[in-house]
Amino acid sequence: AVAVMALERVPADIRKAGGVARTSHPDMIQGILDCTSIPVMAKARIGHEGEARILESMGVDMVDESEVLTPADPFFHINKKAYEIPFVCGATELGEAVRRIHEGAAMIRTKGEAGTGNLVAAVTHSRLITQEIKQVQSMDDNLLDETADLIMERYRVLANTSKLPGTYLGTPFGTIDGDMHASIRSVLDEVKTLGRLPVVTFSAGGIATPADASHMMRMGMDGIFVGSGIFKSDDPPNMADAIVMATAHYDDASKVAEAQAMIEGDPMKGDELETLEVRLDQRGW
Template sequence: MADSGVVTVYGNGALCESTKKSTFSVKVGLAQMLRGGVIMDVVNAEQARIAEEAGACAVMALERVPADIRSQGGVARMSDPQLIKEIKQAVTIPVMAKARIGHFVEAQILEAIGIDYVDESEVLTLADDENHINKHNFRIPFVCGCRNLGEALRRIREGAAMIRTKGEAGTGNIIEAVRHVRSVMGDIRVLAEVSCGLGEAMVGINLSDAKVERYANRSE
C-alpha cells in the first residue's frame, strides 16, 4: 500500500483495536531516544543527509520552514507524503513530520507511510481550536508543545509521549521559549515542594490478597 502511494483513511475511532496500538511505555521509550539531541528542520533529502552527517538525532520533514510559513501566510498543512518518503529513504536517523492540531486524518496518513514521530504542531494552521488528537489511538509516539505545566499535563493525558516548549516559531526570538521553559520547570518545582512529606502514593489493591477477599466477604 505504501509503495503505491495509496493510504487508507479511517474514522477517529477506527484505530482503537488493541492490535493496532503500542503501549504508552513503548512510545515514551522511543521518545527518550531524542533527549539531549538536535532535531533539524529539513525540506529535502539532501538537507536531511547533511543533518545526519552533522550529528542530528532526528530530522523534521517540512515543505516550508516555520519562518517561511509565517512570512507567506495562507493555510499550512501536513507535508507532501512523497517528500517525507524521499527523506526517509535518504537517512537512517528517525524522521518526524508535523500534523495540524486536531487533524487526526493527517496523523493517520503519517502513520501509514511509516513516519517515526508525529509533531502535533501549532506552527501549522489549526484544524480544531478546542480538541487535540486522541494520541492513544495510534502506534507511533506524538510530540506536543506547551506553554505551561497545565498544557503539558493535558497533552500527556491525551497520549503525548514527549513534550516540548512552544516558543515563537519562525522568529528567531527565543524569549518566548525561555519564558515557557521557566514556567513549566517552575511549576514542577512548586509541585515537588508542596508534595514533600506526603508519603508514598497508593499503588493499588491486590485483589488476589487473602485479606482483601476476607474483607469483601465480610462486607456482603
C-alpha cells in the same frame, strides 16, 4: 542530529507566506524517509486525525502535533493513545504539558515562538514550566486534586460553548469525570516525584545560534529542535554542525565558543515578538 523533521518550508517561511499551513506532501516525506538513516518526524495540524493517520501509515517515526501548522480543531487535540506511532506536542505551561501527556504524548517541547530567531519565548516557557513543577512539589494531596481539576477545566470549553440545556461532557479522551481526574492526578504525582516532566522534554522556537542551544540545555532541556535558525542563517551547513556540537557539549564553554566560531556570516536576523501579527505559541489548548 538525532532526527530530522520533514517539512517543505521552515516556520519562518510558513509565517511569511500566510494562509492555511497543512501537513507536507507525502512524496516529499517519502523522499526524506528514503534518503536518511536517522528517525524522521513530520507535522500534523492540531486535532487533525486525518493527517496524523497518513503520517502513521507512511512509517514516519514520530508525529509532531504542531502549532506551526494551522490548527484544525479549536476544542481538542488528537487522542494520541489511539495510535501506535509516538507523538510530540508543544506546551507553554505545566497544565498544557500535563494535558498532552494525559492524551498520550511521548515527548513534550516547550513551544517558544517558531520562525522568529528570538529565544525569549523559549526561555519564558521553560522558566514557567520549571516554576510550576517546583510548585507542584510543594503541594499536599488537596492542592494536587485542586490542580488536576484546574487542568481538566480546558476540556469543558466545547460543552460551555453550547447554548442548549442539558449536559454532555464527552471528549476524544473520555468523559470529564473521576477517571479523567485520576489520570491527570497520576501525571501530577509523577511530576512531583521526579521533579520534572515524566517524558523527554525538548526546547523549540527561536533557537538561532550555538549559544542559544547551549543556553536551553543549561536550563534543563533534554535536547532542542531547530529549523529556521539554521536555514535562515548566512551559513546553513556550518550552522547546523555548530548547533549540534554546542548541544552535545552545552556545559563546556570552550566547545560552545569553538562551535560559535565555525559560522561564516550572520545568524538569522530574527524578529521582536511585539511586531508579530500572529503568535504561534498561543495555538493549542
